[in-house]
Amino acid sequence: MPPAPFSLTRLTPDDTVLMHALLTVFGEAFNEVETYGAARPGQAYMERLLGSDTFIALVARKGDEVVGGLAAYVLHKFEQARSEIYIYDLAVGKAHRRQGIATALIEHLQSLAAQHGAYVVFVQADHGDTPAIELYTKLGKREDVLHFDIAVPLQPGPSSRHR
Numbered sequence: 083m084p085p086a087p088f089s090l091t092r093l094t095p096d097d098t099v100l101m102h103a104l105l106t107v108f109g110e111a112f113n114e115v116e117t118y119g120a121a122r123p124g125q126a127y128m129e130r131l132l133g134s135d136t137f138i139a140l141v142a143r144k145g146d147e148v149v150g151g152l153a154a155y156v157l158h159k160f161e162q163a164r165s166e167i168y169i170y171d172l173a174v175g176k177a178h179r180r181q182g183i184a185t186a187l188i189e190h191l192q193s194l195a196a197q198h199g200a201y202v203v204f205v206q207a208d209h210g211d212t213p214a215i216e217l218y219t220k221l222g223k224r225e226d227v228l229h230f231d232i233a234v235p236l237q238p239g240p241s242s243r244h245r
Contacts, residue, residue: 088149088183090190093139095129102128103148104141111173138167140190142174142183150174150183154191156198167195169205 093101102122109118123131131137136158141151152172156165169191174183188203195203207218 088142088144091141093132095133098125098128100141100148101139104151107148107175108171108173138194140187142187149178152187165198165200167200167203
């Protein structure tokens with residue numbers, strides 16, 4: 083029996099319920115339920131984010147169920163009048179993998195990238211994440227780079243300022 087068909091939707095400010103469902107998919111897929119569920123932004127923040135011209139959220143649905151999706155950022159370049167699109171998160175629920183959903187999400191993002199004047203879509207994969215590496219290798223050119231997280235110092239709050 084073939085897998086159930088799916089549909090792809092770009093989220094708008096009216097789709098905060100779907101965005102929360104996508105966050106649940108991310109949390110479960112990445113085994114980081116707390117990260118994606120414990121401190122979710124409020125309604126106004128989510129509406130602003132989904133209405134931004136620098137954020138793209140796509141969901142894959144089977145019927146009313148969100149089974150996968152991606153979150154990406156449009157990065158406006160300064161050296162030329164063009165953009166890049168960075169896939170920040172992409173996941174498909176375990177029961178729905180190997181059905182072409184991730185590929186379809188990326189291909190849909192590529193068409194949106196063209197509309198944004200982007201010249202490239204890029205994504206990172208962790209060492210050892212073989213399925214992701216295989217997918218991205220199939221769709222693009224691999225570059226080996228180093229990634230560094232640089233901590234931001236905590237700023238004192240109003241109650242801890244010295245007078």
